[in-house]
Amino acid sequence: MKKDRLLAKWLNNDLSEDELVEFKATPDFEKYQKIKNYTDHLAVEAFDENTMLSNILKQKKEVPKVIPLYKNWMFRAAAVFVLTLGITFASKKFVQQTQTADFGEKTTFALPDNSEVMLNSGSEIKYKKWNWENNRRLELKGEAYFRVAKGKRFEVQTSLGKVSVLGTQFNVKARKNRFDVVCYKGRVKVNYSNSQILLTHGQGVSFENGKQVKIIIKSSKPEWIDGQICFNQENIRTLLDEVERQYNIKIELKANDTTSLFTGKLPAKDLDVALQIISTTYNLEAKKVSKNKIIFDEK
Template structure:
């Protein structure tokens, strides 16, 4: 694993965007490279530095943080024990210092990009893992934000435009304004509406993104070479499956295209609420979902880390509806249905056959 990949995984973990597979990758690397545990702690400490009293993250601030990080890096051991040759010790410290430089740059960029301190998006609302929130936008539109999500918009919202950027999941009840269409930008697609209610699920760590229409109409356009515009009707859902990263090119040498499909909504539970909007009623719901995807949902819902140590088990499908149950109760119910076992250690859950 490269230094940049290691640091990227650390930052994705702190932002709540780390998938179960990426968590396994990170844990495996740290297990085989114990020296990086210290660097991991340094990056987490830098990330957690309070920003509420800092109006601008400038070069002076980053330099102070870097000096502190550099001093601690110089004290890192070369490896297990004190028997490492001097040359190896120097090389290890050099590598750790180089990694720390990358850490500073990545964390600095992360502040700018994720916390909106120097971007044109003046307002950023984010939720932690295991929490939800709701808000009213300046135009009167209502937004409910699910766990591990972020919504941002600029100072001209409602005046010049009504555009928001979403990473995660949100339900929108949009106020009608014919002169200012409401546009939601995600990493997979853009949604254009005038006045309607819909749900968007677009976590960057998920392989699929969804847009679910409850009432009104929405128009979707893709963020790739696909020029189609798709119009959804009430009780329809668009599912956008990202192209497989393992096959960057097709047999014709062209970029792999994502899979797009439109389906009707299902109300498999007695309360007649669709699976896609059950989270608004504080219910964790899934229907015919693979366990690896349920693991991501549980991770965000309860603020825990979930690992699955079996490839076949990851692909097994489950359905369920849970309200007010603890994470242990949810896992026990799935265990009875799926024939697997699990262990819980603090905030880490490991699922085994």
């Protein structure tokens, strides 16, 4: 306490000679002396309140910017518009594209490289536009005919197998356990289970329930494109399923013999003739229950 009192008096130069001698004898005197010598050189300018106030008043006042409400609305609308364009672009480029042909319909469309695809009734194709030139790959459910533009490898993936080509014309059908591929121009490579088969112009291959079925090609393009349904050693249930797709109807079968195989053609635009051919072939009687329902009974 006494030390603090001596320090305060020393700073104010109020120490007596005896007190000064006593204070110089303290251990911290040299440290205090160095601090005092340093602070003696420091000077604080006099604070002039009037000058400072005058300088503040002379400064130009900034007028706050006011954005009218209608401009604010326009900015928001523009932002929404840009965002919408971005989402639309992304959906077209990155999101998977889907093309379908409903029962009783057929669809023709072009891929990004101008390859042409014709979808048969009850079929679906999915693909992505993004980087299509380097990744020409699509997924098929049902049946489709392809006219492929030349370019990098073109792949058709189905639940039963895969078809790979470079530039050609071919037909692929994947229905239930039946997988048919026919090459009409160029070459195609078919991957089915552990098998790999190379097809050239006029050749085809068919698999059903894991077994290869002999197939004969008699035309230069799929018959269904010209309004005919072509069958090659197919049972009656498969035949009726295809008739349902082509005519968008329901067929009920009441028959014991469902194992006999059918090879031939049915019209895709004349239901009465198609029903007559089926009835004659399988010794059945076709009854129209309603506009969209047929029942086949044994005679």
